[in-house]
Amino acid sequence: MKIIMKNRMFSIVAFFIAFVFWFFDASIHYFVYMEPQFELIPDDFNELWMRIIIILLIILFGVFADYFSRKLLITQQQLEASRIYTSMLKASHHILNNLLNQMQYFKIEALRCKDFDQEILALYDDAIDEASELIEKLSHVENITEENIWASIDPNKIVNSSNKANSDETKKPRA
Numbered sequence: 003m004k005i006i007m008k009n010r011m012f013s014i015v016a017f018f019i020a021f022v023f024w025f026f027d028a029s030i031h032y033f034v035y036m037e038p039q040f041e042l043i044p045d046d047f048n049e050l051w052m053r054i055i056i057i058l059l060i061i062l063f064g065v066f067a068d069y070f071s072r073k074l075l076i077t078q079q080q081l082e083a084s085r086i087y088t089s090m091l092k093a094s095h096h097i098l099n100n101l102l103n104q105m106q107y108f109k110i111e112a113l114r115c116k117d118f119d120q121e122i123l124a125l126y127d128d129a130i131d132e133a134s135e136l137i138e139k140l141s142h143v144e145n146i147t148e149e150n151i152w153a154s155i156d157p158n159k160i161v162n163s164s165n166k167a168n169s170d171e172t173k174k175p176r177a
Contacts, residue, residue, distance in 0.1 A: 012071065016064020020057040027053055084146055091141055098137050102130055 032040045044050050109126060112118045139154045
């Protein structure tokens with residue numbers, strides 16, 4: 003019940019204000035204009051439709067305020083999720099770059115060893131290049147959705163056109 007009231011707060015307040023307005027307007031007609039009897043529903047058609055229009059406008063304002071406040075809340079939540087994603091991505095990018103730089107030390111040690119297989123070094127270089135390339139692609143995802151994130155690192159799962167240009171580069175054979 004609290005959730006419904008919280009989600010419809012402006013509508014509920016608008017309904018209450020409309021009810022108070024109706025009663026207040028009826029009171030003004032009775033006390034100020036000295037009508038012979040107190041009428042919650044006026045006999046005069048002109049007075050009745052004016053009250054109904056005003057009541058509907060007040061209630062519609064409350065409904066629109068609820069709708070746009072929910073929409074704004076959803077947008078803020080999406081923006082916060084995007085900020086969290088970006089921060090986590092930058093932190094992961096930093097960690098992985100440190101790891102790749104530290105792996106260069108292993109390559110230097112392998113190059114010092116004359117018996118180390120050169121094919122393994124070539125595979126090592128390819129793995130490092132591929133990891134660097136994928137990190138770079140992942141950090142440039144524009145439209146942050148689960149599909150686009152996965153598509154940025156797997157060219158076979160392309161979702162949007164901005165990643166299609168990137169996928170053409172990744173499909174080229176490596177030299």
